[in-house]
C-alpha cells in the first residue's frame with residue numbers, strides 16, 4: 001500500500017472511530033504528503049455514510065454520529081486553504097449563495113459543495129443551515145449572485161427548495177437567478193418537477209452543473 005493510500009485508510013478509521021484528534025492529525029498528514037484533498041473528503045464522506053447506516057441499525061448512537069461529523073468538519077477546515085489555492089489563480093466564474101434550507105441542520109454536504117465551488121473559481125457566500133426562502137433571496141440580492149444553491153437532506157425539508165423557487169417567482173426574480181439543488185433526498189426528477197435550473201448528485205457534479213448554468217463550460 002502506498003503512503004498516500006495508508007493516510008486515506010487512517011483518515012477513514014479516525015472518522016469511523018469518532019476520533020477528532022486523530023482525524024485532525026491525519027488531515028495535516030494529507031497536506032504534508034500531497035494527498036488529493038478531494039479524495040480525502042470523499043473518503044470521509046464514505047465513512048460518515050457508513051456510520052449513518054450503523055446509526056439507523058442502532059449499532060451506534062446520535063452523539064457518536066455528531067462526534068464523527070465534527071471530526072470531518074475539522075479536517076475540511078484544515079484542507080480548505082489547499083483546495084482554494086487553485087481557485088485563487090483562476091478568473092472568477094460567478095457568484096453563488098449556498099445554504100441548507102429552513103428546518104434542516106445538515107451541513108457537511110453543503111460545506112463540501114461550497115468549498116469545491118470556491119476552489120473551482122466561484123465567489124461563494126455560505127449562509128449556513130436553516131435558511132429561509134426570503135433569506136436566500138435577500139442575500140442573493142446583496143451579493144448580486146448568479147446562482148442560489150440549496151441543500152436539503154430530509155424528506156420533511158426537501159419541499160423548501162420548491163418554496164425558494166416559488167418565492168423567487170412571487171417576487172418577480174425567477175429569471176434573475178439560477179437555482180441549483182442537491183442533498184441526500186433530492187433526485188434529478190424532483191429537481192425537474194420543482195423547476196430547478198440544475199441538480200448535482202455529488203459535489204463534483206455540482207461544480208460542472210454550476211459552470212454549465214453560467215455558460216462557462
Ligand code: B12
Pocket residue numbers: 045048049051052053055056062065066069103104105106107108109110112113149150151152153154155156180181182183184185199200201202203204206
Ligand atoms: C451526518 C448526519 C447527521 C448529523 C449532521 C451533522 C452535520 N453537521 O451536517 C447530525 C447527527 C447532526 C444529524 C441530525 C439529524 N438527522 Co441526520 N444524517 C446524517 C447522515 C448519516 C449523513 C449526512 C451527511 O452528512 N452525509 C455526507 C455528505 C457529504 O453527503 P450529502 O449531505 O448527501 O452531500 C453530498 C450530496 O448530496 C451533494 N449535495 C449536498 N448538498 C448539496 C447542495 C447542492 C446545491 C448540490 C448541487 C449538491 C449537494 O454533494 C455532497 C457531496 O457529494 C444522513 C444519512 C445519509 N446517508 O444521508 C442522516 C439523515 C440525513 N439524517 C436524518 C435525520 C432524521 C436526522 C435528525 C432528524 C435525527 C434526529 N432524530 O434528531 C436530525 C436533523 C435535525 C434537523 N432539523 O435537521 C435522516 C433523514 C431522513 C429523511 N429522509 O427525512 C437521514 C437520511 C438518516 C436516516 N436514514 O434516517 N444527522
